[in-house]
Structure formats: C-alpha cells, structure tokens
Amino acid sequence: MTDSSASDLGHPLAAYADHFAPRHAAHASDYFDTLVSLSGVDELENARLVGELRELERAASSYRSARNARVAALVIGALLALGATVVALTVQHRALLLLVPAVLVSAVLATKVRADLARVNALLGDAECERDARRDMAWKQTEPLNRLHSWGVARLLLERTFPDMRLDPYVTASRVADLQTAYGFDPQLGDATSVTVAQSGSFRDNPFVAVRFLRHWMGSRAYNGSLHIQWTEQVRTSEGQWVTQSRSETLTASVTKPFPEYDEHVAFVYGHESVPGLSFSRTSTWLSGRNESRFADWRKDRKVKKVERLARRDLVTGRGQLTVMANREFEALFHAVDRTNEIDFRLLFTPLAQQEMVSLLNDRQFGYGDDFGFTKRGSLNILEPAHLLRAGLEDNPRLFWRYDVADARRRFLSFHADYFKALYFSLAPLLAIPLYRERRTIPMALAGVPSSSWWEHERVANTFGEAAFHHSASVTRNVLKTSAVQVNPSVHAVDVTAYGYQGFSRVDHVSVRGGDGNLHSVPVPWTEYLGVHRTRRMLVGAAADPQAAGPADHQLARNWDDAVRQYGADPAAAIGRDSLVGVLL
Known part of the structure; x- marks a missing residue:
C-alpha cells in the first residue's frame, strides 16, 4: 500500500495493520527525532x-x-x-x-x-x-x-498518515451548523449533559464530530436503618415452672429515595448523504471474537434463528420486510433487525461490506472488536465506540515534558499511536461500507472566521474543572452548562453555570413489627438532595498561530488582547488547546 486509496480502505482492518499503523509510527518517530535535532539536546x-x-x-x-x-x-x-x-x-x-x-x-x-x-x-x-x-x-x-512540544501535533501527524481525514483545530460553530442543516443533527445534548472532550473534522469532506460528555439523571438509592429491641417473656420450664426470660432482636427497615447519578458517554457522529431513507440501530451482541467453540456457534445460530422468526412474522403480518442476509455471521453479529428498508440496507451493506464488518467485529488483535453501537437516522450516523471513553484526545504538550529523553520518546510514540488508533477505529465501521467512502457532493458552508461552538465552550469549562465553578454547598458532581455572547468575531464571553446538589440529612421512621408482637418505629437515615447552582464568566477565543504570524494571526491576537483588556482578565492565567484559548474572569 502506498496511499489511502478507495481499494485500500475497502479492507479497513488490513489497511490499518499493514499500512496505517506502521506508517503513523514512522511519522511520529521522525517528528520526535526532528524535535531532538532542533533542540540540540545530546x-x-x-x-x-x-x-x-x-x-x-x-x-x-x-x-x-x-x-x-x-x-x-x-x-x-x-x-x-x-x-x-x-x-x-x-x-x-x-x-x-x-x-x-x-x-x-x-x-x-x-x-x-x-x-x-x-x-x-x-x-x-x-x-x-x-x-x-x-x-x-x-x-x-x-x-x-x-x-x-506544542498543541496540534496529533492533528498534524494524523493528517500526514491519513490525508483523507482532516481534523479541525477545535469544534467550530460552522461545523456544528453544517451537521445540523445538511444532515439533520440536533447538537443539543440536553440540559443534563456537559461536553468534556470534543474533536471534529471530515473524511473526504463528509463531516464528523467525536464527543465525550458527562450525563446526569436522578436515580434512586436504598437506605437502611436498624433498631435493637429487648423484652421479657414468661416461659414454662420442663418442670412446669414459669420463669422470666429476656429476648432481643434487631429490626431492620429500608427506604428508597432519589439519588443523583452520573456517568460518561461517547458518540462519533458522521454525516453522509447516502440512502437517507434508511434507519436502523444495533448494539454490541457480545458474540464477536474468533471463538470457534461449539457453544459460540450455538449462540450465533440462535441469534440468526431469532432474525428468521422476525422475518417470517413480517412476511405473515405484512408490517415489515425483514429478510435474512446470506452472510449468517453478519446477521448474528451486526443484528440490525429494526432496519426500515431492506433494499436500502442491502445497498449499504454489500457482500464485501458484510465481510469487512464481521472482520472488525471479530478482531481482537489490532482494533477493539465489537465495542460500538451503531444508529442510522436518515443522513446521520451515530456510533458509540466504548474505547473513546478511555482515549486521550488532547495532545497537551506537558504530557511529553520529561527530563529523560528516552522516556519522553516512549510517551510521545505511545500517545500518538493510541490517538490514531482511537480515531481510526471510530471511523472503521463506516469505512467498511463502500457508499460511506464516497466523497461529499452536497455544498459546504464553512467560510469566515472559525468561531468556537458551545460544545467547545463546555469543553473549555470542563478543562478548568468543576472546582472552578461549583457552588460551595454542592456535595455532588457538577454539570457545567454555558451561554455565550460574542465579543468580537473570534472571542466569546461565556457564562458557565455549574449545577449540583446540596445534601441534607433526613430520618424516616418505618413501623416494623417485632418479635414482642408490637410495632416499633425503626429510624432510617437518608440524604435529601436539593439543587444548587453558581455562574461564573470566562473568555474563550481563537488563538493565533505563533509560527505562522500572518495577517489573520495578527488579527486573532488583536481580538484576544482587546477582549482581555475589556474584561480585565489575567492573560497569564489563560489555558490553551491547539488554536483555542480560555481564561476565567
């Protein structure tokens, strides 16, 4: 393989193993060697x-x-x-x-x-x-x-290895708007979510965005309490005498109360114009892996027979058109039985696409196997790759600051190998589908100043950390939400509101009948959570490239300096990521 041609990408697993992984390792190693040479370090x-x-x-x-x-x-x-x-x-x-x-x-x-x-x-x-x-x-x-070491090296090296994929320095408002208007994407993740990591870009001009976000919901928790009771009883002995005996028992009770729950979730959103009339969804089947045991074959066969029963039901009732694919392993592993159009589904998943998807799902050597959900709704494709929960998607230069050059080299090469692998295998299930490798034909509208999106505002707020915004009375995690006012074409004043909960000790008394025949009030302590919030402002703006120093960069620098002076911010306290910078007010 010499380039990322369409024929190469038709076999995404082989392309990664034989071409992209070693090529990216060589690019990362050459880049680090260049840094060492420029630094003059022996x-x-x-x-x-x-x-x-x-x-x-x-x-x-x-x-x-x-x-x-x-x-x-x-x-x-x-x-x-x-x-x-x-x-x-x-x-x-x-x-x-x-x-x-x-x-x-x-x-x-x-x-x-x-x-x-x-x-x-x-x-x-x-x-x-x-x-x-x-x-x-x-x-x-x-x-x-x-x-x-500088921001943006991961983006530079990935595009050098895989030029069909382009990464944005940060998630711009125009990128989100493009996904929204051209592909029907709803960028509002909900009031109970907060973006912690985001990376956007395109594959052959087809836009995508990878996002990791904190989710919150009000769940429930069981609280337990106990009460020790004592009493006496008159008991007849074997001699017929009545004696008094002491008895004791520990009574228990429980109550279920609302309890704030949190977890992290990921999504890889890809827009493509192909077969917009088709919708389907699938989740991990836990059947993948090159396990040729009789039990594994039996489980896969059961899965296929379930699809066959659904297909017969559709045929009898006339309420669907599900038919079983010739590739039975694909049917068992991918298991998208809610597909809305059988012809479009087969147009998307050609025999080669089915074969390559099975290879990805079974792989445990190079990629992550069956670790993703896959939902298609019209022109929008949403994958949920579990490996993105663990992936480092921000190449902070301080990650590679070391006094040991050999250790710095190991960390640099390891990070960039993992970074490329994480993004490549987020896209790989889409690369297995021939239609999704076709270049975009619908118009794009990404011109003008690259203004930051609210996704990036939440990400910057989470980079500062909850501690910078949370209410002093909050005893739980905080969900950070933002609202912004544009100060100038490249800078926003962003209000960050942290939503958390204050905890109050409460006691419920539950009546429980004891061994003495009486009802007793068992105390059950629990915590009542009441919402609290606090708002603090920050500035977020596009940063100038110090190495480019062109007219556009000079303008970005002037915009930032003007906003910092206008709001009285401390520029020394600013934090950056690639071409975006933020400072607390």
Whole structure:
C-alpha cells in the first residue's frame, strides 16, 4: 500500500495493520527525532546523566531501607530495655538481674546503633542531594526539547498518515451548523449533559464530530436503618415452672429515595448523504471474537434463528420486510433487525461490506472488536465506540515534558499511536461500507472566521474543572452548562453555570413489627438532595498561530488582547488547546 486509496480502505482492518499503523509510527518517530535535532539536546549525554540519576535513586533507596532497619532496632531495643527495667523494679529479687542486660542494651543503642544511624543518615542525605542535583541538571538539559512540544501535533501527524481525514483545530460553530442543516443533527445534548472532550473534522469532506460528555439523571438509592429491641417473656420450664426470660432482636427497615447519578458517554457522529431513507440501530451482541467453540456457534445460530422468526412474522403480518442476509455471521453479529428498508440496507451493506464488518467485529488483535453501537437516522450516523471513553484526545504538550529523553520518546510514540488508533477505529465501521467512502457532493458552508461552538465552550469549562465553578454547598458532581455572547468575531464571553446538589440529612421512621408482637418505629437515615447552582464568566477565543504570524494571526491576537483588556482578565492565567484559548474572569 502506498496511499489511502478507495481499494485500500475497502479492507479497513488490513489497511490499518499493514499500512496505517506502521506508517503513523514512522511519522511520529521522525517528528520526535526532528524535535531532538532542533533542540540540540545530546541524547547520549542525557542517557548517561539519567543513568547516574538512576544509580543515585537506587543508592538512596538502599540507604533509606538501612535507616529504617536501624530505627526499628532502636525502637525495639528501647522497648525491650524499658520492659526489662520495669519487671526488675516491680518483681525485684532475682528479677533485678534483668537490669544488667537492660543497661547493656541501652549502652549499645546509645553508642553503636545510634552512631551507625547517624552515618547512614549522612550517606542518605548525600545521595539525595546528589540525586536532586542530577535531576535538576537533566531537566535543564531537556528544557529546549520540552519547549518545542506544542498543541496540534496529533492533528498534524494524523493528517500526514491519513490525508483523507482532516481534523479541525477545535469544534467550530460552522461545523456544528453544517451537521445540523445538511444532515439533520440536533447538537443539543440536553440540559443534563456537559461536553468534556470534543474533536471534529471530515473524511473526504463528509463531516464528523467525536464527543465525550458527562450525563446526569436522578436515580434512586436504598437506605437502611436498624433498631435493637429487648423484652421479657414468661416461659414454662420442663418442670412446669414459669420463669422470666429476656429476648432481643434487631429490626431492620429500608427506604428508597432519589439519588443523583452520573456517568460518561461517547458518540462519533458522521454525516453522509447516502440512502437517507434508511434507519436502523444495533448494539454490541457480545458474540464477536474468533471463538470457534461449539457453544459460540450455538449462540450465533440462535441469534440468526431469532432474525428468521422476525422475518417470517413480517412476511405473515405484512408490517415489515425483514429478510435474512446470506452472510449468517453478519446477521448474528451486526443484528440490525429494526432496519426500515431492506433494499436500502442491502445497498449499504454489500457482500464485501458484510465481510469487512464481521472482520472488525471479530478482531481482537489490532482494533477493539465489537465495542460500538451503531444508529442510522436518515443522513446521520451515530456510533458509540466504548474505547473513546478511555482515549486521550488532547495532545497537551506537558504530557511529553520529561527530563529523560528516552522516556519522553516512549510517551510521545505511545500517545500518538493510541490517538490514531482511537480515531481510526471510530471511523472503521463506516469505512467498511463502500457508499460511506464516497466523497461529499452536497455544498459546504464553512467560510469566515472559525468561531468556537458551545460544545467547545463546555469543553473549555470542563478543562478548568468543576472546582472552578461549583457552588460551595454542592456535595455532588457538577454539570457545567454555558451561554455565550460574542465579543468580537473570534472571542466569546461565556457564562458557565455549574449545577449540583446540596445534601441534607433526613430520618424516616418505618413501623416494623417485632418479635414482642408490637410495632416499633425503626429510624432510617437518608440524604435529601436539593439543587444548587453558581455562574461564573470566562473568555474563550481563537488563538493565533505563533509560527505562522500572518495577517489573520495578527488579527486573532488583536481580538484576544482587546477582549482581555475589556474584561480585565489575567492573560497569564489563560489555558490553551491547539488554536483555542480560555481564561476565567
């Protein structure tokens, strides 16, 4: 393979394994080599210095263990001497002889062991001072390299490896508007959600956006309480006598009350004009994987027979047109039985597409297997790849700041390999479908100043963290929602409202009948959650590219400086991501 041609992408799993993964690794390695060369850092000298540092760390660890052993000996010896002295003075007589070893132990502790401890402490102090000095030298040595790391490298390297995919520096309002107007996407995720990570772009001009967001809903929780009761009973003995006996029992009760729940969710939204009259959905079947056992085959066969029963029902009732695909494994694994148009479904999932989809679902070596839901509604395709919950999609330069060049290289290569893999396999189920690899033909409208979307405003707010916005009385997680006013073409003043809950201790009393025959009021403590919120403002604006320094970049810089002055913000407190920057007010 030499490029990302249509024929290559028709086999997305093989394309990744044979071409894209090694090619991306080479690009990342070349880029890091270039940074090292530009920085002037001597890798061999750094390796030598780090080697000395590691030796000093091992020596310090050894001295620390020796010190701890001597401290333990001092403590144990002192306790034994003290115990012997107490026994000798208390019992007296022959026990007075214990004073002799007590005095001897005290003398040894006060002289030899204590002196040895002082010697080890001195050696430990010297080793730690040398270690810290070597570490400081290593940090100064790699400082020129660390300064060269910048935002946007992940985007640059991905597009170099996979030029059919283009990534936006940030999610722009025009990108969201395009998905909304051309493909029917509703960008409003709901008042009970907050975007934490977002990345948008296009594949052959077909737009997509990957998003990770916090979801909140009011669930329920069971609270338990107990009450210990006692009573007496008259009991006849075997001799016929009546005696009084004490009884006791612990009564329990529970109540169910509203409880705020939170989790993270992901979506990969892809717009494509093909077969807009078709809708379907599928979730992971848990049948994938190259398991050729008889039990696995039986489970797949059951799944296919279920589809066959649904197809017969549609035929008899006339309320549907479901028919079973020739590729029975695809039918079992993909299992999109709610498809609305059988002809369109087969147009989308050609025999080759079915075969490639099965390969993706069964794969455990290169990708993530069957970890995604897939919903198509008209021209909109929404995948839910579980691996995006764990993926690092923000290439913060500080991730690669290290005093050890070899360690920095490992982290750099690992991050970019994982980044490419996460985005590629989010798109891979779509690449398996020939129609979805076709270039966009409907008009695009992405011109003008790249204004940030409210998705990015929420992401920036979550980058600052809940602690920057939450209400002081909130005892739960906070959902951050935003509203913005445009200050100038590239800067917004954004009001961030944090919604959380204040907790109040409550007690319910539940009547429970005890063994004494009476009803007892069992206290059940629980927490009542009442909503609280707080609003704080921040500025979010497009950032200039310091390396480009063209007229557009100068204008972006002026826009940002004007907004910072207008609102009295501290520019030194700004945080950035690629070409977007934010600061709290």
